[in-house]
Amino acid sequence: xxxxxxxxxxxxxxxxxxxxxxxxxxxxxxxxxxxxxxxxxxxxxxxxxxxxxxxxxxxxxxxxxxxxxxxxxxxxxxxxxxxxxxxxxxxxxxxxxxxxxxxxxxxxxxxxxxxxxxxxxxxxxxxxxxxxxxxxxxxxxxxxxxxxxxxxxxxxxxxxxxxxxxxxxxxxxxxxxxxxxxxxxxxxxxxxxxxxxxxxxxxxxxx
Numbered sequence: 001x002x003x004x005x006x007x008x009x010x011x012x013x014x015x016x017x018x019x020x021x022x023x024x025x026x027x028x029x030x031x032x033x034x035x036x037x038x039x040x041x042x043x044x045x046x047x048x049x050x051x052x053x054x055x056x057x058x059x060x061x062x063x064x065x066x067x068x069x070x071x072x073x074x075x076x077x078x079x080x081x082x083x084x085x086x087x088x089x090x091x092x093x094x095x096x097x098x099x100x101x102x103x104x105x106x107x108x109x110x111x112x113x114x115x116x117x118x119x120x121x122x123x124x125x126x127x128x129x130x131x132x133x134x135x136x137x138x139x140x141x142x143x144x145x146x147x148x149x150x151x152x153x154x155x156x157x158x159x160x161x162x163x164x165x166x167x168x169x170x171x172x173x174x175x176x177x178x179x180x181x182x183x184x185x186x187x188x189x190x191x192x193x194x195x196x197x198x199x200x201x202x203x204x205x206x207x
Contacts, residue, residue: 003138004038005129005159006031007117007145007152007173008046009095012081012088019081021147021174025092030172030200031144032096037203040101040138042129044117044145044155046082047089047105054113055080065178071111073121076178082107101136104129116154118162130162140165142203144172149186160194167196169203 012018014025035041048054056064056077066077082089091097104127106114114120118129133141141164143156152173159166168190175183191197 001040001137002038002140002142003040003042003133003136004034005117005141005143005145005155006035006041006043006095006100007143007155008044008082008147009092009145010046010082010088011090011092012046012086013146014092017081018079018088019176021176023174024146027144027146027172027174028092028094032094033204034142034144034169034172034200035096035099038099038142040136041099042102042104042132043091043097043100044104044106044127044129044151045089045091046107046114046151047084048082048107049110050080050083051110052083052107052113053111054078054107070113071122073112075113075121084108102132104132115151116158117151118155118158121154130158133164138164140167142167142169144169144200146174148173148175149178149182150176153186153190156190156195157193166194167198169200170197171199 013021053070056062112120112122141159156168
């Protein structure tokens, strides 16, 4: 059985948010259309404590974009975003959620970031997503959301490593693009890792 995984379509990743992804709002209607094609849908949600170690503001004399060693992981420093209980951590108000089976919160531990919807970046913390999907007889996943070059990419790669047949819906994602070609490189990395990369119309009109 197949499932749609919606990654981090939250206010802070939308234009105007604390860690805005360019055109991030444009994927919302696409994802809403895609949801009509799936009976099993889950979402991930960045859910950081205010003192999270990935926030540049929590390190004296450090700036956004610099790297630090965070609990043994080479960690880029981000603006404060998706703080637990904040408006920025809420899902985009236009994103439909009436068919969702579950929400998996990530990045909840102060000393480790979590891009993937499955595991923390040091692979020590497990969100429970993999077990939940397998308990519900899911063997194939389709991934969309924000952002292509971070949370989507690592969710896709972990889905593959967990044994799921994995498809990434390219135009239902947008990238942070710290470097100009990060979106392209992320797509290439996912494809080389074993993901099928498609456009939304292939699911909407040909599935």
